[in-house]
Amino acid sequence: MKPLRAYFQGVLGLWRVKRYILGLYAVNLMLALALGSVVGRAIYRSLGNSRAAENLVQGFDSLWYGSFSATAQGLARTFHPAVVGIGAVFENLNDFLQGRLFEGEGIFLGLGLLYLLLWTFFSAGFISRFLSRAQTPDFLQAAAGFLGRLVLLAILAGMVYYLLLGVFLDFLSGWIRGLTRDTTDERIVFFLTLGKYGAVWFLVWWVNMVFDYSKIIIVDRNLRMVPLAPVEAFGLVLKHPLKTMGLYYLLGITSTLMILIYWMVAPGAGASSAGEIWAAFLLGQLYIILRMCLRVWFYSSQVALYEGLYKTSSNQSPEEIG
Amino acid sequence: MNARFRRLLLGLGTMGICLAMPRASMAAVPLSQRIANYQMDVRLDVAQKTIYGREVLTWINTTMHPARELRFHLYYNAWMNDRSSWLSSSRYFARALESLEEGDWGYCKVQSIQLLREPPLDLTAGMAYIQPDDGNPHDRTVLRVPLPQPVFPGDTVRIAIEWVSKVPRPFARTGVVGDYYFIAQWFPKIGVFQEDGTWNCHQFIQTEFFADYGVYDVRLTLPTGWVVGATGREIETTENGDGTTTHRFYQEDVHDFVWTTSPHFLVYTDRFEEPGLPPVDLRLLLQPYNRGKKERYFEATKLALRYYGGWFGAYPYDHLTIVDPAYQSRSGGMEYPTLFTGGSRWLSTSRTRQPESVTIHEAGHQFWYGVVGNNEFEHAWIDEGFNTYSQSRVMSVALPPPILQRWYLEGFIPVLFPDVVLNERFDGADIYDGFRSPLKRDPMARPSYRYGPGSYRVNSYNKPALMLRTLENYLGWDTFRKILATFYQRWQFNHPRPRDFFQVVNEISERNMDWFFEQAYYGSNVFDYAVGRVLSMPFEPTKGLLQNNGDFVPISQVARDTTPRDTAVGKLYRNLVYVRRWGEATFPVEVRVTFAGGDTVLERWDGRDRWVRFEYIRPEKVESVEVDPRRVLVLDVNRTNNSWKRNAPARLAGWKWASKWMIWFQHKLELMAFFH
Structure with missing residues (x-):
């Protein structure tokens, strides 16, 4: 099977799991609403009956923000005007690329880990639904049945991510710092920095892909020995590097395109009527839903490719391999 | 008598200095007293x-007063080790020091010092390091040299000093990185002998500098082919035949000398010409990667020369060198006589205001610092505050308003948010909110070198800029411009103190503004006026008893329209507006009250009591109240509480921005899910 075919086959598969994607989105939204109401109340209280309220509706008021940020407590401290429009994406991408996504307020770390657990739970369900000969076709039954093993796999993956983003990235940063200690041309340091992130993220994405296939292998074969799954997946990716990576980067390009489109259409600070504010919010929600679909699309396409590869290139069935 | 005598001494002394200087470069009339004059021969050993x-x-x-000793600054010794007062007091550099290597430290070692007379007298044995400010015995930034006999009033001495300066990795905007040298505060420099007969020669701790004006005639021997920029004009270039070239720079009436060299600079020239102002030759030394910013550097420099020149007085020199500092050199954003460093990231666009903001600021320092030479050790706010104020003023009239920008991926990539419009720096003090405010840590009047942690920046830059803006708003721009122009003209090539400025303010405005300076300069109380409660109550029929023919009778037995209040029932509102003073400092403020029909009333309150109440019996309710609607008192630490509006859309505003925060948070969760 070619990556492009798996890519399109994957998108068709999304319809089969729409309920569960919406369920995940509902959790995401509920968490955001709970925390957002705290931030919103802090902004509301800070504004009172002042004219700054009008300014904030029409645009922004940096004098108000000066007072607000100087006195903000708890979650309200995380409010910054750069959350507007594409800033909501770039602020996080910046932390993501630099391996700092889990830093900051403790509540973000806690909720982030819970959210990871939820996705780990749902992963087996998604994969099971996408596999044509799944041993446990029921979504929730599969999700529950494989949770322990996928959590173990996630811990293994987390250790590798830590090595890459915590240790290797730091090592490369230190190495470049030493290498460019006397460099006076910003361009050299800039391109070396780009190269650093390129190298690290090539590996991170590669590892991510291997662990995606590891999950598929665990669910497909009901594999009990979790550490074997990444080894098997590693072999699969090594055997079909162009196809597996081609599909992965095709989906990556889709993600980039989504960001670019959102950049073009995301409203800025100017939305001033209730209707415009709601429209901006709904557009943001659409973007979040599409991102979640994309995440499931990875599974859907990768399962299609996985099954296609075994049908076309091997006489063995997946069960026999295990 | 004394003043006449001093002028005579000065004239004779200056005449002597002039005779020793190159004729082609001499100004017809000295602009300054030319107290400290240097002839230097300097060789840079690049390998070492x-x-x-x-x-x-x-x-x-x-x-x-007779001078019985001389005192010199040896600024480079602040980088000798981490026991110096500068390094041991600076928390910022504690982390940076960890990455220093052995060859990165710097020093300035005086090898010999001679009194030039017949015969010359060696003073080397008598010199000693002193620590007049903090007594730190490890600090070697001030050198004391006793004289065999005093220098009497009007007398001139000639001192020859041989020294070696090891150039450090950049500290405080001086040093070397790669083959880029930016050399500032690098030579043994005499302190200022004050009118009271004491030396003003502080240790180098956290401030900038102070020196007398004079003439600098400096020969720099550098590798041939390297581009050099320095204070003054290059008047002579000699190839030595040994791979080095000697560049001779000459400048009169300045109080410092700085230079930079690198083989990589691109050199561009331009000329500032503006009706009513003298022309200025501009020379730009640009980093190759910033080639595209040439015009932006020139235009920003011209903006400063045009506006400062038009508002305060002309730039008195006929040339100015702009240096685009090398990446990682930490030499950007600093002023020196007839030369300054800008600074810009490679990918910065014009809306980032890089390099415009820093260029206008540092070019502006040619006026506030270069020409008006205050004591930066003790009154850093005079140049930094005046210049921050002036820079903000230029930017507010000549550039688009500032917008939010974020620099991503380790600060290399800018992303702009054009519809998040920000304020200029002198528009408000809100960031220094309330009673935890850094504005309260030290009064501005405390000597700058004694400011506590976090106070230097606030008290030297932000608070004085806000103080000057408040004065401008209070006195009016025309008057305030005259004040600044008078101060500039009166104190050019001299060393003004804060009281000299206050005197000019009172004189030109013909008002005694001491009450303001007592609070804003000598005190650390903050200003904070606020709208308190606003009540609009409809009149209701009177309840209770009324006296009628000597008896108290129920009001229901009295004809209702006999009381003026009852005639208002259903027609008028009793509007009460409370305005409060939360801060300890006081300032007269206006209060604008707007009624539902659009009518407005402007009240004036002296602002002294803790609160004031305004009452209006009108057919409309109060719609909005604003304290200080013209934004005179930009020193107010909380602008938000200055206004009140009926049905202000705070809930909608809260929802709008919380909804954006939610999308940010949801996206954060989504990215976290990548690692599942």
Whole structure:
């Protein structure tokens, strides 16, 4: 099977799991609403009956923000005007690329880990639904049945991510710092920095892909020995590097395109009527839903490719391999 | 009598200095007193990153007191080790020091010092390091040299000093990185002998500098082919045939000398010409990667020369060198006489205001610092505050308003948010909110070198800029411009103190503004006026008893329209507006009250009591109240509480921005899910 075919086959598969994607989105939204109401109340209280309220509706008021940020407590401290429009994406991408996504307020770390657990739970369900000969076709039954093993796999993956983003990235940063200690041309340091992130993220994405296939292998074969799954997946990716990576980067390009489109259409600070504010919010929600679909699309396409590869290139069935 | 005598001494001394200077470069009339004059021969050893120098200092005692010793700044010794007062007091550098290597430290070692007379007298044995400010015995930034006999009022001494300066990795905007040298505060420099007969020669701790004006005639021997920029004009270039070239720079009436060299600079020239102002030749030394910013550097420099020149007085020199600092050199954003460093990231666009903001600021320092030479050790706010105020004023009239920008991926990539419009720096003090405010840590009047942690920046830059803006708003721009122009003209090539400025304010405005300076300069109380409660109550029929023919009778038995209040029932509102003073500092403020029909009333309150109440019996309710609607008192630490509006859309505003925060948070969760 070619990556492009798996890519399109994957998108068709999304319809089969729409309920569960919406369920995940509902959790995401509920968490955001709970925390957002705290931030919103802090902004509301800070504004009172002042004219700054009008300014904030029409645009922004940096004098108000000066007072607000100087006195903000708890979650309200995380409010910054750069959350507007594409800033909501770039602020996080910046932390993501630099391996700092889990830093900051403790509540973000806690909720982030819970959210990871939820996705780990749902992963087996998604994969099971996408596999044509799944041993446990029921979504929730599969999700529950494989949770322990996928959590173990996630811990293994987390250790590798830590090595890459915590240790290797730091090592490369230190190495470049030493290498460019006397460099006076910003361009050299800039391109070396780009190269650093390129190298690290090539590996991170590669590892991510291997662990995606590891999950598929665990669910497909009901594999009990979790550490074997990444080894098997590693072999699969090594055997079909162009196809597996081609599909992965095709989906990556889709993600980039989504960001670019959102950049073009995301409203800025100017939305001033209730209707415009709601429209901006709904557009943001659409973007979040599409991102979640994309995440499931990875599974859907990768399962299609996985099954296609075994049908076309091997006489063995997946069960026999295990 | 004393003043006449001093002028006579000064004239004789200056005449002597002029005779020793190159004729082609001499100004017809000295602009300054020319107290400290240097002739230097300097050689840079690139391999050793070391400067070998010899200077002949010609110094005139213009005071009425004999000078029994000389004191010199040896600023480079602040980088000798981490026991110096500068490094041991600076928390910022504690982390940076960890990455320093052995060859990165710097120093300035005086090898010999001679009194030039017949015969010359060696003073080397008597010199000693002193620590007049903090007594730190490890600090070697001030050198004391006793004299065999005093320098009497009006007398001139000539001192020859040989020294070696090891160039450090950049500290405080001086040093070397790669083959980029930016050399500032690098030579043994005499302190200022004050009118009271004491030396003003502080240790180098956290401030900038202070020196007398004079003439600098400096020969720099550098590798051939390297581009050099320095204070003054290059008047002579000699190839030495040994791979080095000697560049001679000459400048009159300045109080410092700085230079930079690198083989990589691109050199561009331009000329500032503006009706009513003298032309200025501009020379730009640009980093190759910033080639595209050439015009932006020139235009920003011209903006400063045009506006400062038009508002305060002309730039008195006919040339100005702009240096685009090398990446990682930490030499950007600093002023020196007739030369300044800008600074810009490679990918910065014009809306980032890089390099415009820093260029206008540092070019502006040519006026506030270069021409008006205050004591930056003790009154850093005079140049930094005046200049921050002036820079903000130029930017507010000549550039688009600032917008939010974020620099991503380790600060390399800018992303702009054009519809998040920000305020200029002098528009408000809100960031220094409330009673935890850094504005309260030290009064501005405390000597700058004694400011506590976090106070230096606020008290030297932000608070004085806000103080000057408040004065401008209060006195009116025309009057305030005259004040600044008078101050500039009166104190050019001299060393004004804060009281000199206050005197000019009172004189030109013809008002005594001491009450304001007592609070804003000598005190650390903050200003905070606020709208308190606003009540609009409809009149209701009177309840209770009324006296009728000597008896108290129920009001229901009295004809209702006999009381004026009852005639208002259903027609008028009793509007009460409370305005409060939360801060300890006081300032007269206006209060604008707007009624539902659009009518407005402007009240004036002296702002002294803790609160004031305004009452209006009108057919409309109060719609909005604003304290200080013209934004005169930009020192107010909380602008938000200055206004009140009926049905202000706070809930909608809260929802709008919380909804954006939610999308940010949801996206954060989504990215976290990548690692599942």
